[in-house]
Amino acid sequence: MHPARTPLWRDVRILKWVLQVVVVGAVVAVLAWLYGNYTGNADRQNIPTSFDFLDNPTSFEITGNSLSPNAPVRDALYQGMLNTLRISVAGIVAATVLGTLVGIARLSSNWIVRRLATVYVELVRNVPLALFVTAGLLIVVLGGVNPNGGSGRLIGVVLAILILQILSSGLNMFPGISNFYRPLIWGGVLLAVIATNQMSRSGFLLRHFTRKGQSS
Numbered sequence: 001m002h003p004a005r006t007p008l009w010r011d012v013r014i015l016k017w018v019l020q021v022v023v024v025g026a027v028v029a030v031l032a033w034l035y036g037n038y039t040g041n042a043d044r045q046n047i048p049t050s051f052d053f054l055d056n057p058t059s060f061e062i063t064g065n066s067l068s069p070n071a072p073v074r075d076a077l078y079q080g081m082l083n084t085l086r087i088s089v090a091g092i093v094a095a096t097v098l099g100t101l102v103g104i105a106r107l108s109s110n111w112i113v114r115r116l117a118t119v120y121v122e123l124v125r126n127v128p129l130a131l132f133v134t135a136g137l138l139i140v141v142l143g144g145v146n147p148n149g150g151s152g153r154l155i156g157v158v159l160a161i162l163i164l165q166i167l168s169s170g171l172n173m174f175p176g177i178s179n180f181y182r183p184l185i186w187g188g189v190l191l192a193v194i195a196t197n198q199m200s201r202s203g204f205l206l207r208h209f210t211r212k213g214q215s216s
Contacts, residue, residue, distance in 0.1 A: 067079050102117050103117075139161055141193050141194060171185070
C-alpha cells in the first residue's frame with residue numbers, strides 16, 4: 001500500500017519555494033516603486049540623472065599624480081582606481097613580508113627577538129583596522145602634515161605620537177569605555193584638528209583671537 005501523497009498546499013518544500021518567490025517579488029516591487037518615485041521627482045525638479053558629469057573638468061588635483069585640473073572626471077576616477085590598486089598591492093606585499101618575518105621571529109631561539117614578536121602580535125591582535133587607519137591619520141595631521149598633500153617634520157610626528165599615547169592612557173582610566181568606541185573618539189579628535197587647521201589657514205582663528213587694531 002502506497003503512502004498518501006501530501007497535498008501541494010501542505011508540502012513543506014512547495015511552501016518554501018512559494019515563500020521565496022513571494023519575498024523576491026515583494027523586493028522587486030519595492031525597488032521598482034522606489035526607482036519610479038526617484039525618476040519622477042528628478043524629472044519634476046529638473047535634476048539631471050545622466051552620466052554627462054563624467055565629461056566635466058575635475059577642477060582639483062590628485063596628490064602624486066600629474067592629472068590636470070582640466071581633465072574630465074572619468075580620468076580622475078581612473079587615476080583613483082589605479083592609485084587604489086597600487087596601494088592595495090603594496091599593502092598586501094608589505095603585510096605578507098611583515099607577517100612572515102614576525103612569524104619567524106616568534107620561533108626564534110633568541111629570547112629578545114621572540115619576546116618582541118610576541119608583544120607586537122599581542123598588541124595588534126583583535127584591534128579594529130579602523131582604529132589603525134584613524135590613529136595613523138590623526139598622527140599625521142597632528143604632526144603638521146596637510147591631509148590634502150604635503151610634508152611635515154619628524155619632530156612633529158613624534159610629538160603627535162606622544163600626544164596620542166597620552167590620550168590613549170587617559171581612556172584606559174575609564175574601563176567602562178569599550179574599545180569599539182575608540183575609533184569614534186579618534187575620529188572626533190581628527191575632525192577637530194582638521195577643522196582647527198582649516199580655520200587657522202583661512203584666518204578665522206586669527207580674526208577672532210586677536211584684538212581689533214592689532215596687526216599680525
